[in-house]
Amino acid sequence: MTDYILEVSNFSVKFPLIKRGLLSRQVGEFTAVNNVSFSVQRGSSLGIVGESGSGKTTLVRAILRAIDPASGSAVFQSQAGAVDLCQLSDKELIPLRTQMQMIFQDPFASLNPRMKVADIVSEPLVIHRPEQHREHRQTVVHMLERVGLEADTLHRFPHAFSGGQRQRIGIARALILNPSLVICDEAVSALDVSVQAQVLNLLVDLQREMNLTYIFVAHDLNVVHHFCEQALVMYHGSVVESGPVKQIFTSPRHDYTRLLLSAIPSLDPDIKLSPLDRNSLSLE
Amino acid sequence: MNIDTILSIRGLSVMFKTEIGEQLAVNNVSLDMKRSQTTAIVGESGSGKSVTAYAMMRLIQAPGKITSGQIICTPAQQESFDVLQLADNSNALYHLRGGLMAMIFQEPMTALSPVHTIGNQVMEAILTHQTVTKAEAFELACAMLDRVGIADASQRMQQYPFEFSGGMRQRVMIAMALVCKPQILICDEPTTALDVTIQAEILALLKELKKTIQISLLFITHDLAVVAQIADEVIVMNQGRVLETGSVRQILNDPIHPYTQNLIAAVPGMRQQDRLRPVSSKPDSTDYPSYSLIPLKGDRQVALPVSLVPEEYRL
Numbered sequence: 001m002t003d004y005i006l007e008v009s010n011f012s013v014k015f016p017l018i019k020r021g022l023l024s025r026q027v028g029e030f031t032a033v034n035n036v037s038f039s040v041q042r043g044s045s046l047g048i049v050g051e052s053g054s055g056k057t058t059l060v061r062a063i064l065r066a067i068d069p070a071s072g073s074a075v076f077q078s079q080a081g082a083v084d085l086c087q088l089s090d091k092e093l094i095p096l097r098t099q100m101q102m103i104f105q106d107p108f109a110s111l112n113p114r115m116k117v118a119d120i121v122s123e124p125l126v127i128h129r130p131e132q133h134r135e136h137r138q139t140v141v142h143m144l145e146r147v148g149l150e151a152d153t154l155h156r157f158p159h160a161f162s163g164g165q166r167q168r169i170g171i172a173r174a175l176i177l178n179p180s181l182v183i184c185d186e187a188v189s190a191l192d193v194s195v196q197a198q199v200l201n202l203l204v205d206l207q208r209e210m211n212l213t214y215i216f217v218a219h220d221l222n223v224v225h226h227f228c229e230q231a232l233v234m235y236h237g238s239v240v241e242s243g244p245v246k247q248i249f250t251s252p253r254h255d256y257t258r259l260l261l262s263a264i265p266s267l268d269p270d271i272k273l274s275p276l277d278r279n280s281l282s283l284e
Numbered sequence: 285m286n287i288d289t290i291l292s293i294r295g296l297s298v299m300f301k302t303e304i305g306e307q308l309a310v311n312n313v314s315l316d317m318k319r320s321q322t323t324a325i326v327g328e329s330g331s332g333k334s335v336t337a338y339a340m341m342r343l344i345q346a347p348g349k350i351t352s353g354q355i356i357c358t359p360a361q362q363e364s365f366d367v368l369q370l371a372d373n374s375n376a377l378y379h380l381r382g383g384l385m386a387m388i389f390q391e392p393m394t395a396l397s398p399v400h401t402i403g404n405q406v407m408e409a410i411l412t413h414q415t416v417t418k419a420e421a422f423e424l425a426c427a428m429l430d431r432v433g434i435a436d437a438s439q440r441m442q443q444y445p446f447e448f449s450g451g452m453r454q455r456v457m458i459a460m461a462l463v464c465k466p467q468i469l470i471c472d473e474p475t476t477a478l479d480v481t482i483q484a485e486i487l488a489l490l491k492e493l494k495k496t497i498q499i500s501l502l503f504i505t506h507d508l509a510v511v512a513q514i515a516d517e518v519i520v521m522n523q524g525r526v527l528e529t530g531s532v533r534q535i536l537n538d539p540i541h542p543y544t545q546n547l548i549a550a551v552p553g554m555r556q557q558d559r560l561r562p563v564s565s566k567p568d569s570t571d572y573p574s575y576s577l578i579p580l581k582g583d584r585q586v587a588l589p590v591s592l593v594p595e596e597y598r599l
Binding site for chain 1: 450510515547548551
């Protein structure tokens, strides 16, 4: 039997549309994620691709319960057994947070400029494992080494680092609690191609060493093709296609996937970019 | 310098004074832009590609300083002149910025003013550089927005940037840049912040505009696939120096400099490969020692000693 770490079914997220003013009231709702179902195998990487506004970030944030979903279930295989993340109260979620972590897109906005690297990376430990405070320093140094940062970075502030180094700090912070599920929300989108390659290689190494499962949200299809085994294609809040990455890239079934693939520029100057015409496709 | 070169940079150096001493962001750079062609400058962050472009429009501000060099501009049917010799606040410099050269920036949300309507922002460019009435400026702006693919232009001119999507904002930026009919358009990472489908639309628009209005494009990017699609000539920069120049096919299909080869290998793509090869293992490395550019066969140049260049490329 396949070991699924996360099984999401009939998952929807809605935002209220509110009429502003003295008599503000809800005038409707906007469905950002519409009836999405998928599952993720332990130790694998699932890519979620789509244009901005397709609901991919909302989906992963709602799975982590940063936003409350409207309906559906997300069953997570925690160390203490299977739990439905959608049914838990905020308090019950706290111990689970150590097992699910997030790496953010913007390495400039996601690190507090007033905190030193040592404090940023050890903050999850301070919150979740305060009783082991004597070992925190050692754990932080070890984690920074694993992501390729020297121990002398401990007492510096985020502004002293380049984009790639900051992203390494963000990765260290996400992994310091030894999570099993890591959600990378556009984790390499803001990086140069060379630094991006370094960070992607690092993520692959860490996945092998720590048996991590990644959910990889990206708009760059090449990155997903390189990094993931399975992928979801999202459009207007719905999953229009899912399956093994190879199959999606070589024989896409949905018109929207074809449109996305046709828009990827080739590295070969002789293969001219000829994106499909959006209006001629049946996208709904 | 031959006649079809619209812009020629010779020995340009730009220095920034920082806490850790004086840093050369651009170090003795020489390059040529051919008329009505697309020249791409490729490099990682910190390679000096944007600073080179800013120097072309004399937009380097303190603590930065252009320390040496020449930027010879030869507009159509005009005498050539050195951009760096123009006096600050001179009319010629005003005409250069926006009139002769225009620039499109990476992030269209920060480049547009949030408190002015789209129409006012496009008209401002026209009113600054041309002697026309407001009504004429409105018509010109409307026609240009229509030209870059914004439907219902006269209605949308009343709207503010937040009412436009990212791709539409970038179209507005292009309209603002083109409305004074510049001869050189500098595009500083114009598609980096956009979705892949929108990026394809913007690239198609720029290509089509280049063909119809005979503009010379300088394209600054770190995305080699975008370079493959739009560029005619490519300049590879690293650590403020030019490492290799040549046609887009020479650079992408047959790179000589190890840095260029590594940069291409670092692109994740459809090729089956287990691991990406980053340009260097450590961030901020200076693995590539400085050599001066030498000319090679096929009108290309590389910054390597002759002994390291394979025989078949040597002159």
